[in-house]
Amino acid sequence: MNPSTFLSILFTISFIFISHVPLSISTIDFNFYQIVCIQYGIQVSPNIKGCLEALESDLQIPQAKNYAELSILILDQAIKNTTIAQLSLQNLMKSDPSPAIKECATEDYDEIIIAFENSLANVNHDPQIAINYLQKDLGYAERKCSQALKDDPKPYFEVNILISHVHFYAAVTELSLNHLKGQ
Numbered sequence: 001m002n003p004s005t006f007l008s009i010l011f012t013i014s015f016i017f018i019s020h021v022p023l024s025i026s027t028i029d030f031n032f033y034q035i036v037c038i039q040y041g042i043q044v045s046p047n048i049k050g051c052l053e054a055l056e057s058d059l060q061i062p063q064a065k066n067y068a069e070l071s072i073l074i075l076d077q078a079i080k081n082t083t084i085a086q087l088s089l090q091n092l093m094k095s096d097p098s099p100a101i102k103e104c105a106t107e108d109y110d111e112i113i114i115a116f117e118n119s120l121a122n123v124n125h126d127p128q129i130a131i132n133y134l135q136k137d138l139g140y141a142e143r144k145c146s147q148a149l150k151d152d153p154k155p156y157f158e159v160n161i162l163i164s165h166v167h168f169y170a171a172v173t174e175l176s177l178n179h180l181k182g183q
């Protein structure tokens, strides 16, 4: 699909959302992950392309048959991604053991990964509890890490990029889980 086709579809979709025309977007035959990325583009950050590309890096995600399966696959990807991020933070800690890096690399990323895992464990059982783990536990740990970095006079661009990935995965997981509520 060329970019302009994509933009015109996006415009149509935004129009449907804004005008509340009672037309379900699933009738246009998008995959579940594409719907989640369109919602991400409208509600969170306009980078729909980045969202699609990130999720497509797991070949199973475009095949997801429902939002429960999609949520589980996104959480798997989030846990892998965050685990690798923590390893690179722990590496950085060896050369730069500042309080901020120590805090993020150990306690905070531990808590972020545990929150993703607890969310994963609740997808089928109770999607609202799965969302709560992201909003409360993960949100708390992520804010602690961000604050520690802000309090440090050094600019930690790369670490802030890692945190933006945590934000991304928490947001798309929540959008996917929202579809499961009240089912």
Ligand SMILES: *[C@@H]1O[C@H](CO)[C@@H](O)[C@H](O)[C@H]1NC(C)=O
Residues within 6 Å of the ligand: 054, 055, 081, 084, 085, 165, 168
């Ligand atoms: C983590 O996720 C982000 C966003 O999807 C991606 O850009 C980055 O390459 C991923 N990192 C790894 C190590 O896979």
